[in-house]
Amino acid sequence: MDFWPEFLASSWGKEFVAGGIGGMAGIVSGYPLDTLRIRLQQPSNTSSGFSLLRNIVAAEGPLALYRGMGAPLASVTFQNAMVFQAYAILSRALNSSPNRDDPPSYKSVAVAGVGTGALQSFLLSPVELVKIRLQLQTTRPKKHPRDHQEGPISIAKGILRREGVRGIYRGLSITMLRDAPAHGVYFWTYEYTREKLHPGCRITGQENVRTMLVAGGLAGVASWVCCYPLDVVKSRLQAQTETRLDLSPPKYLGIVDCFRKSVQEEGYRVLWRGLGAAITRAFLVNGTIFAAYEITLRCLFNNNNETYQTEENTL
16 A cells, blocks of 8 residues: 555554644644734734734733643644544545545545534534633733633633533534635645645655645645634634623624624724734644644654564564
8 A cells, every 4th residue: 555644544543643743733833823813803902913912922921822722732632633533534435536545536635624624613612712711811900809810621610600501612603614614625725735746745655844834834824714704703702701690692693793793893804804813823833733743643654564573573
């Protein structure tokens, strides 16, 4: 069988490990830009990206850019592993080629990406909800004891207590609408770009790290550009709180209402606010994710082969 990444793992464990390492590397490398993106998307913000970054560092310190990283970092191993494993399974299952050694067609890659994005939304939506609430916390004077900084666990418990299970899944529909097509574009762009940059690498798996970084980075940029207006709506819906005792309704009553009010109040430009930070982060993060995933999977595969050969020699 030809050496190409999706078929390198002989067990679920290897792809889970490779996917988890790739996801963690991506989060650590791009989290400050993600915090900047979330704050840029909020209605109260009128600053440019650079001005907002400078204000956050001056008022709250550099660590504020990493606030809320614990929630996605704690879940990213399983989440990212599930994404790559689900994509590998679906792309093979949907591939119509009679030769099992052939890589999946681009059509199979895109459809498998859509299915993967829909599946992972169920895990990602609660994690992003907690992350967004943490990222929007600001440092307040200690004379307000009830306004202390909360961690991811206390934030999640507070949401469940005030809003119930429905509250923890606030934004699930918009997350799925965003992630399903975005993942289709994501995996298609990666496979197409890596083949163009290094012809034949989908068969041989011999592309270099630069190809992985560039193809992964462009895949991330393409997926964000196609879904960014939905991400703005999602961030605003998940940023608002609602309790069972609230007499007045929340500002945004749903996806369409949030889209309509945002455009009416701030114009169509609001749907692209923070895009610069998002695509910069997307290129950096997704290039890192794919490179770490591919390299880890190759290392695991090679180690497995070496162990197998050693056992054969011993026998």
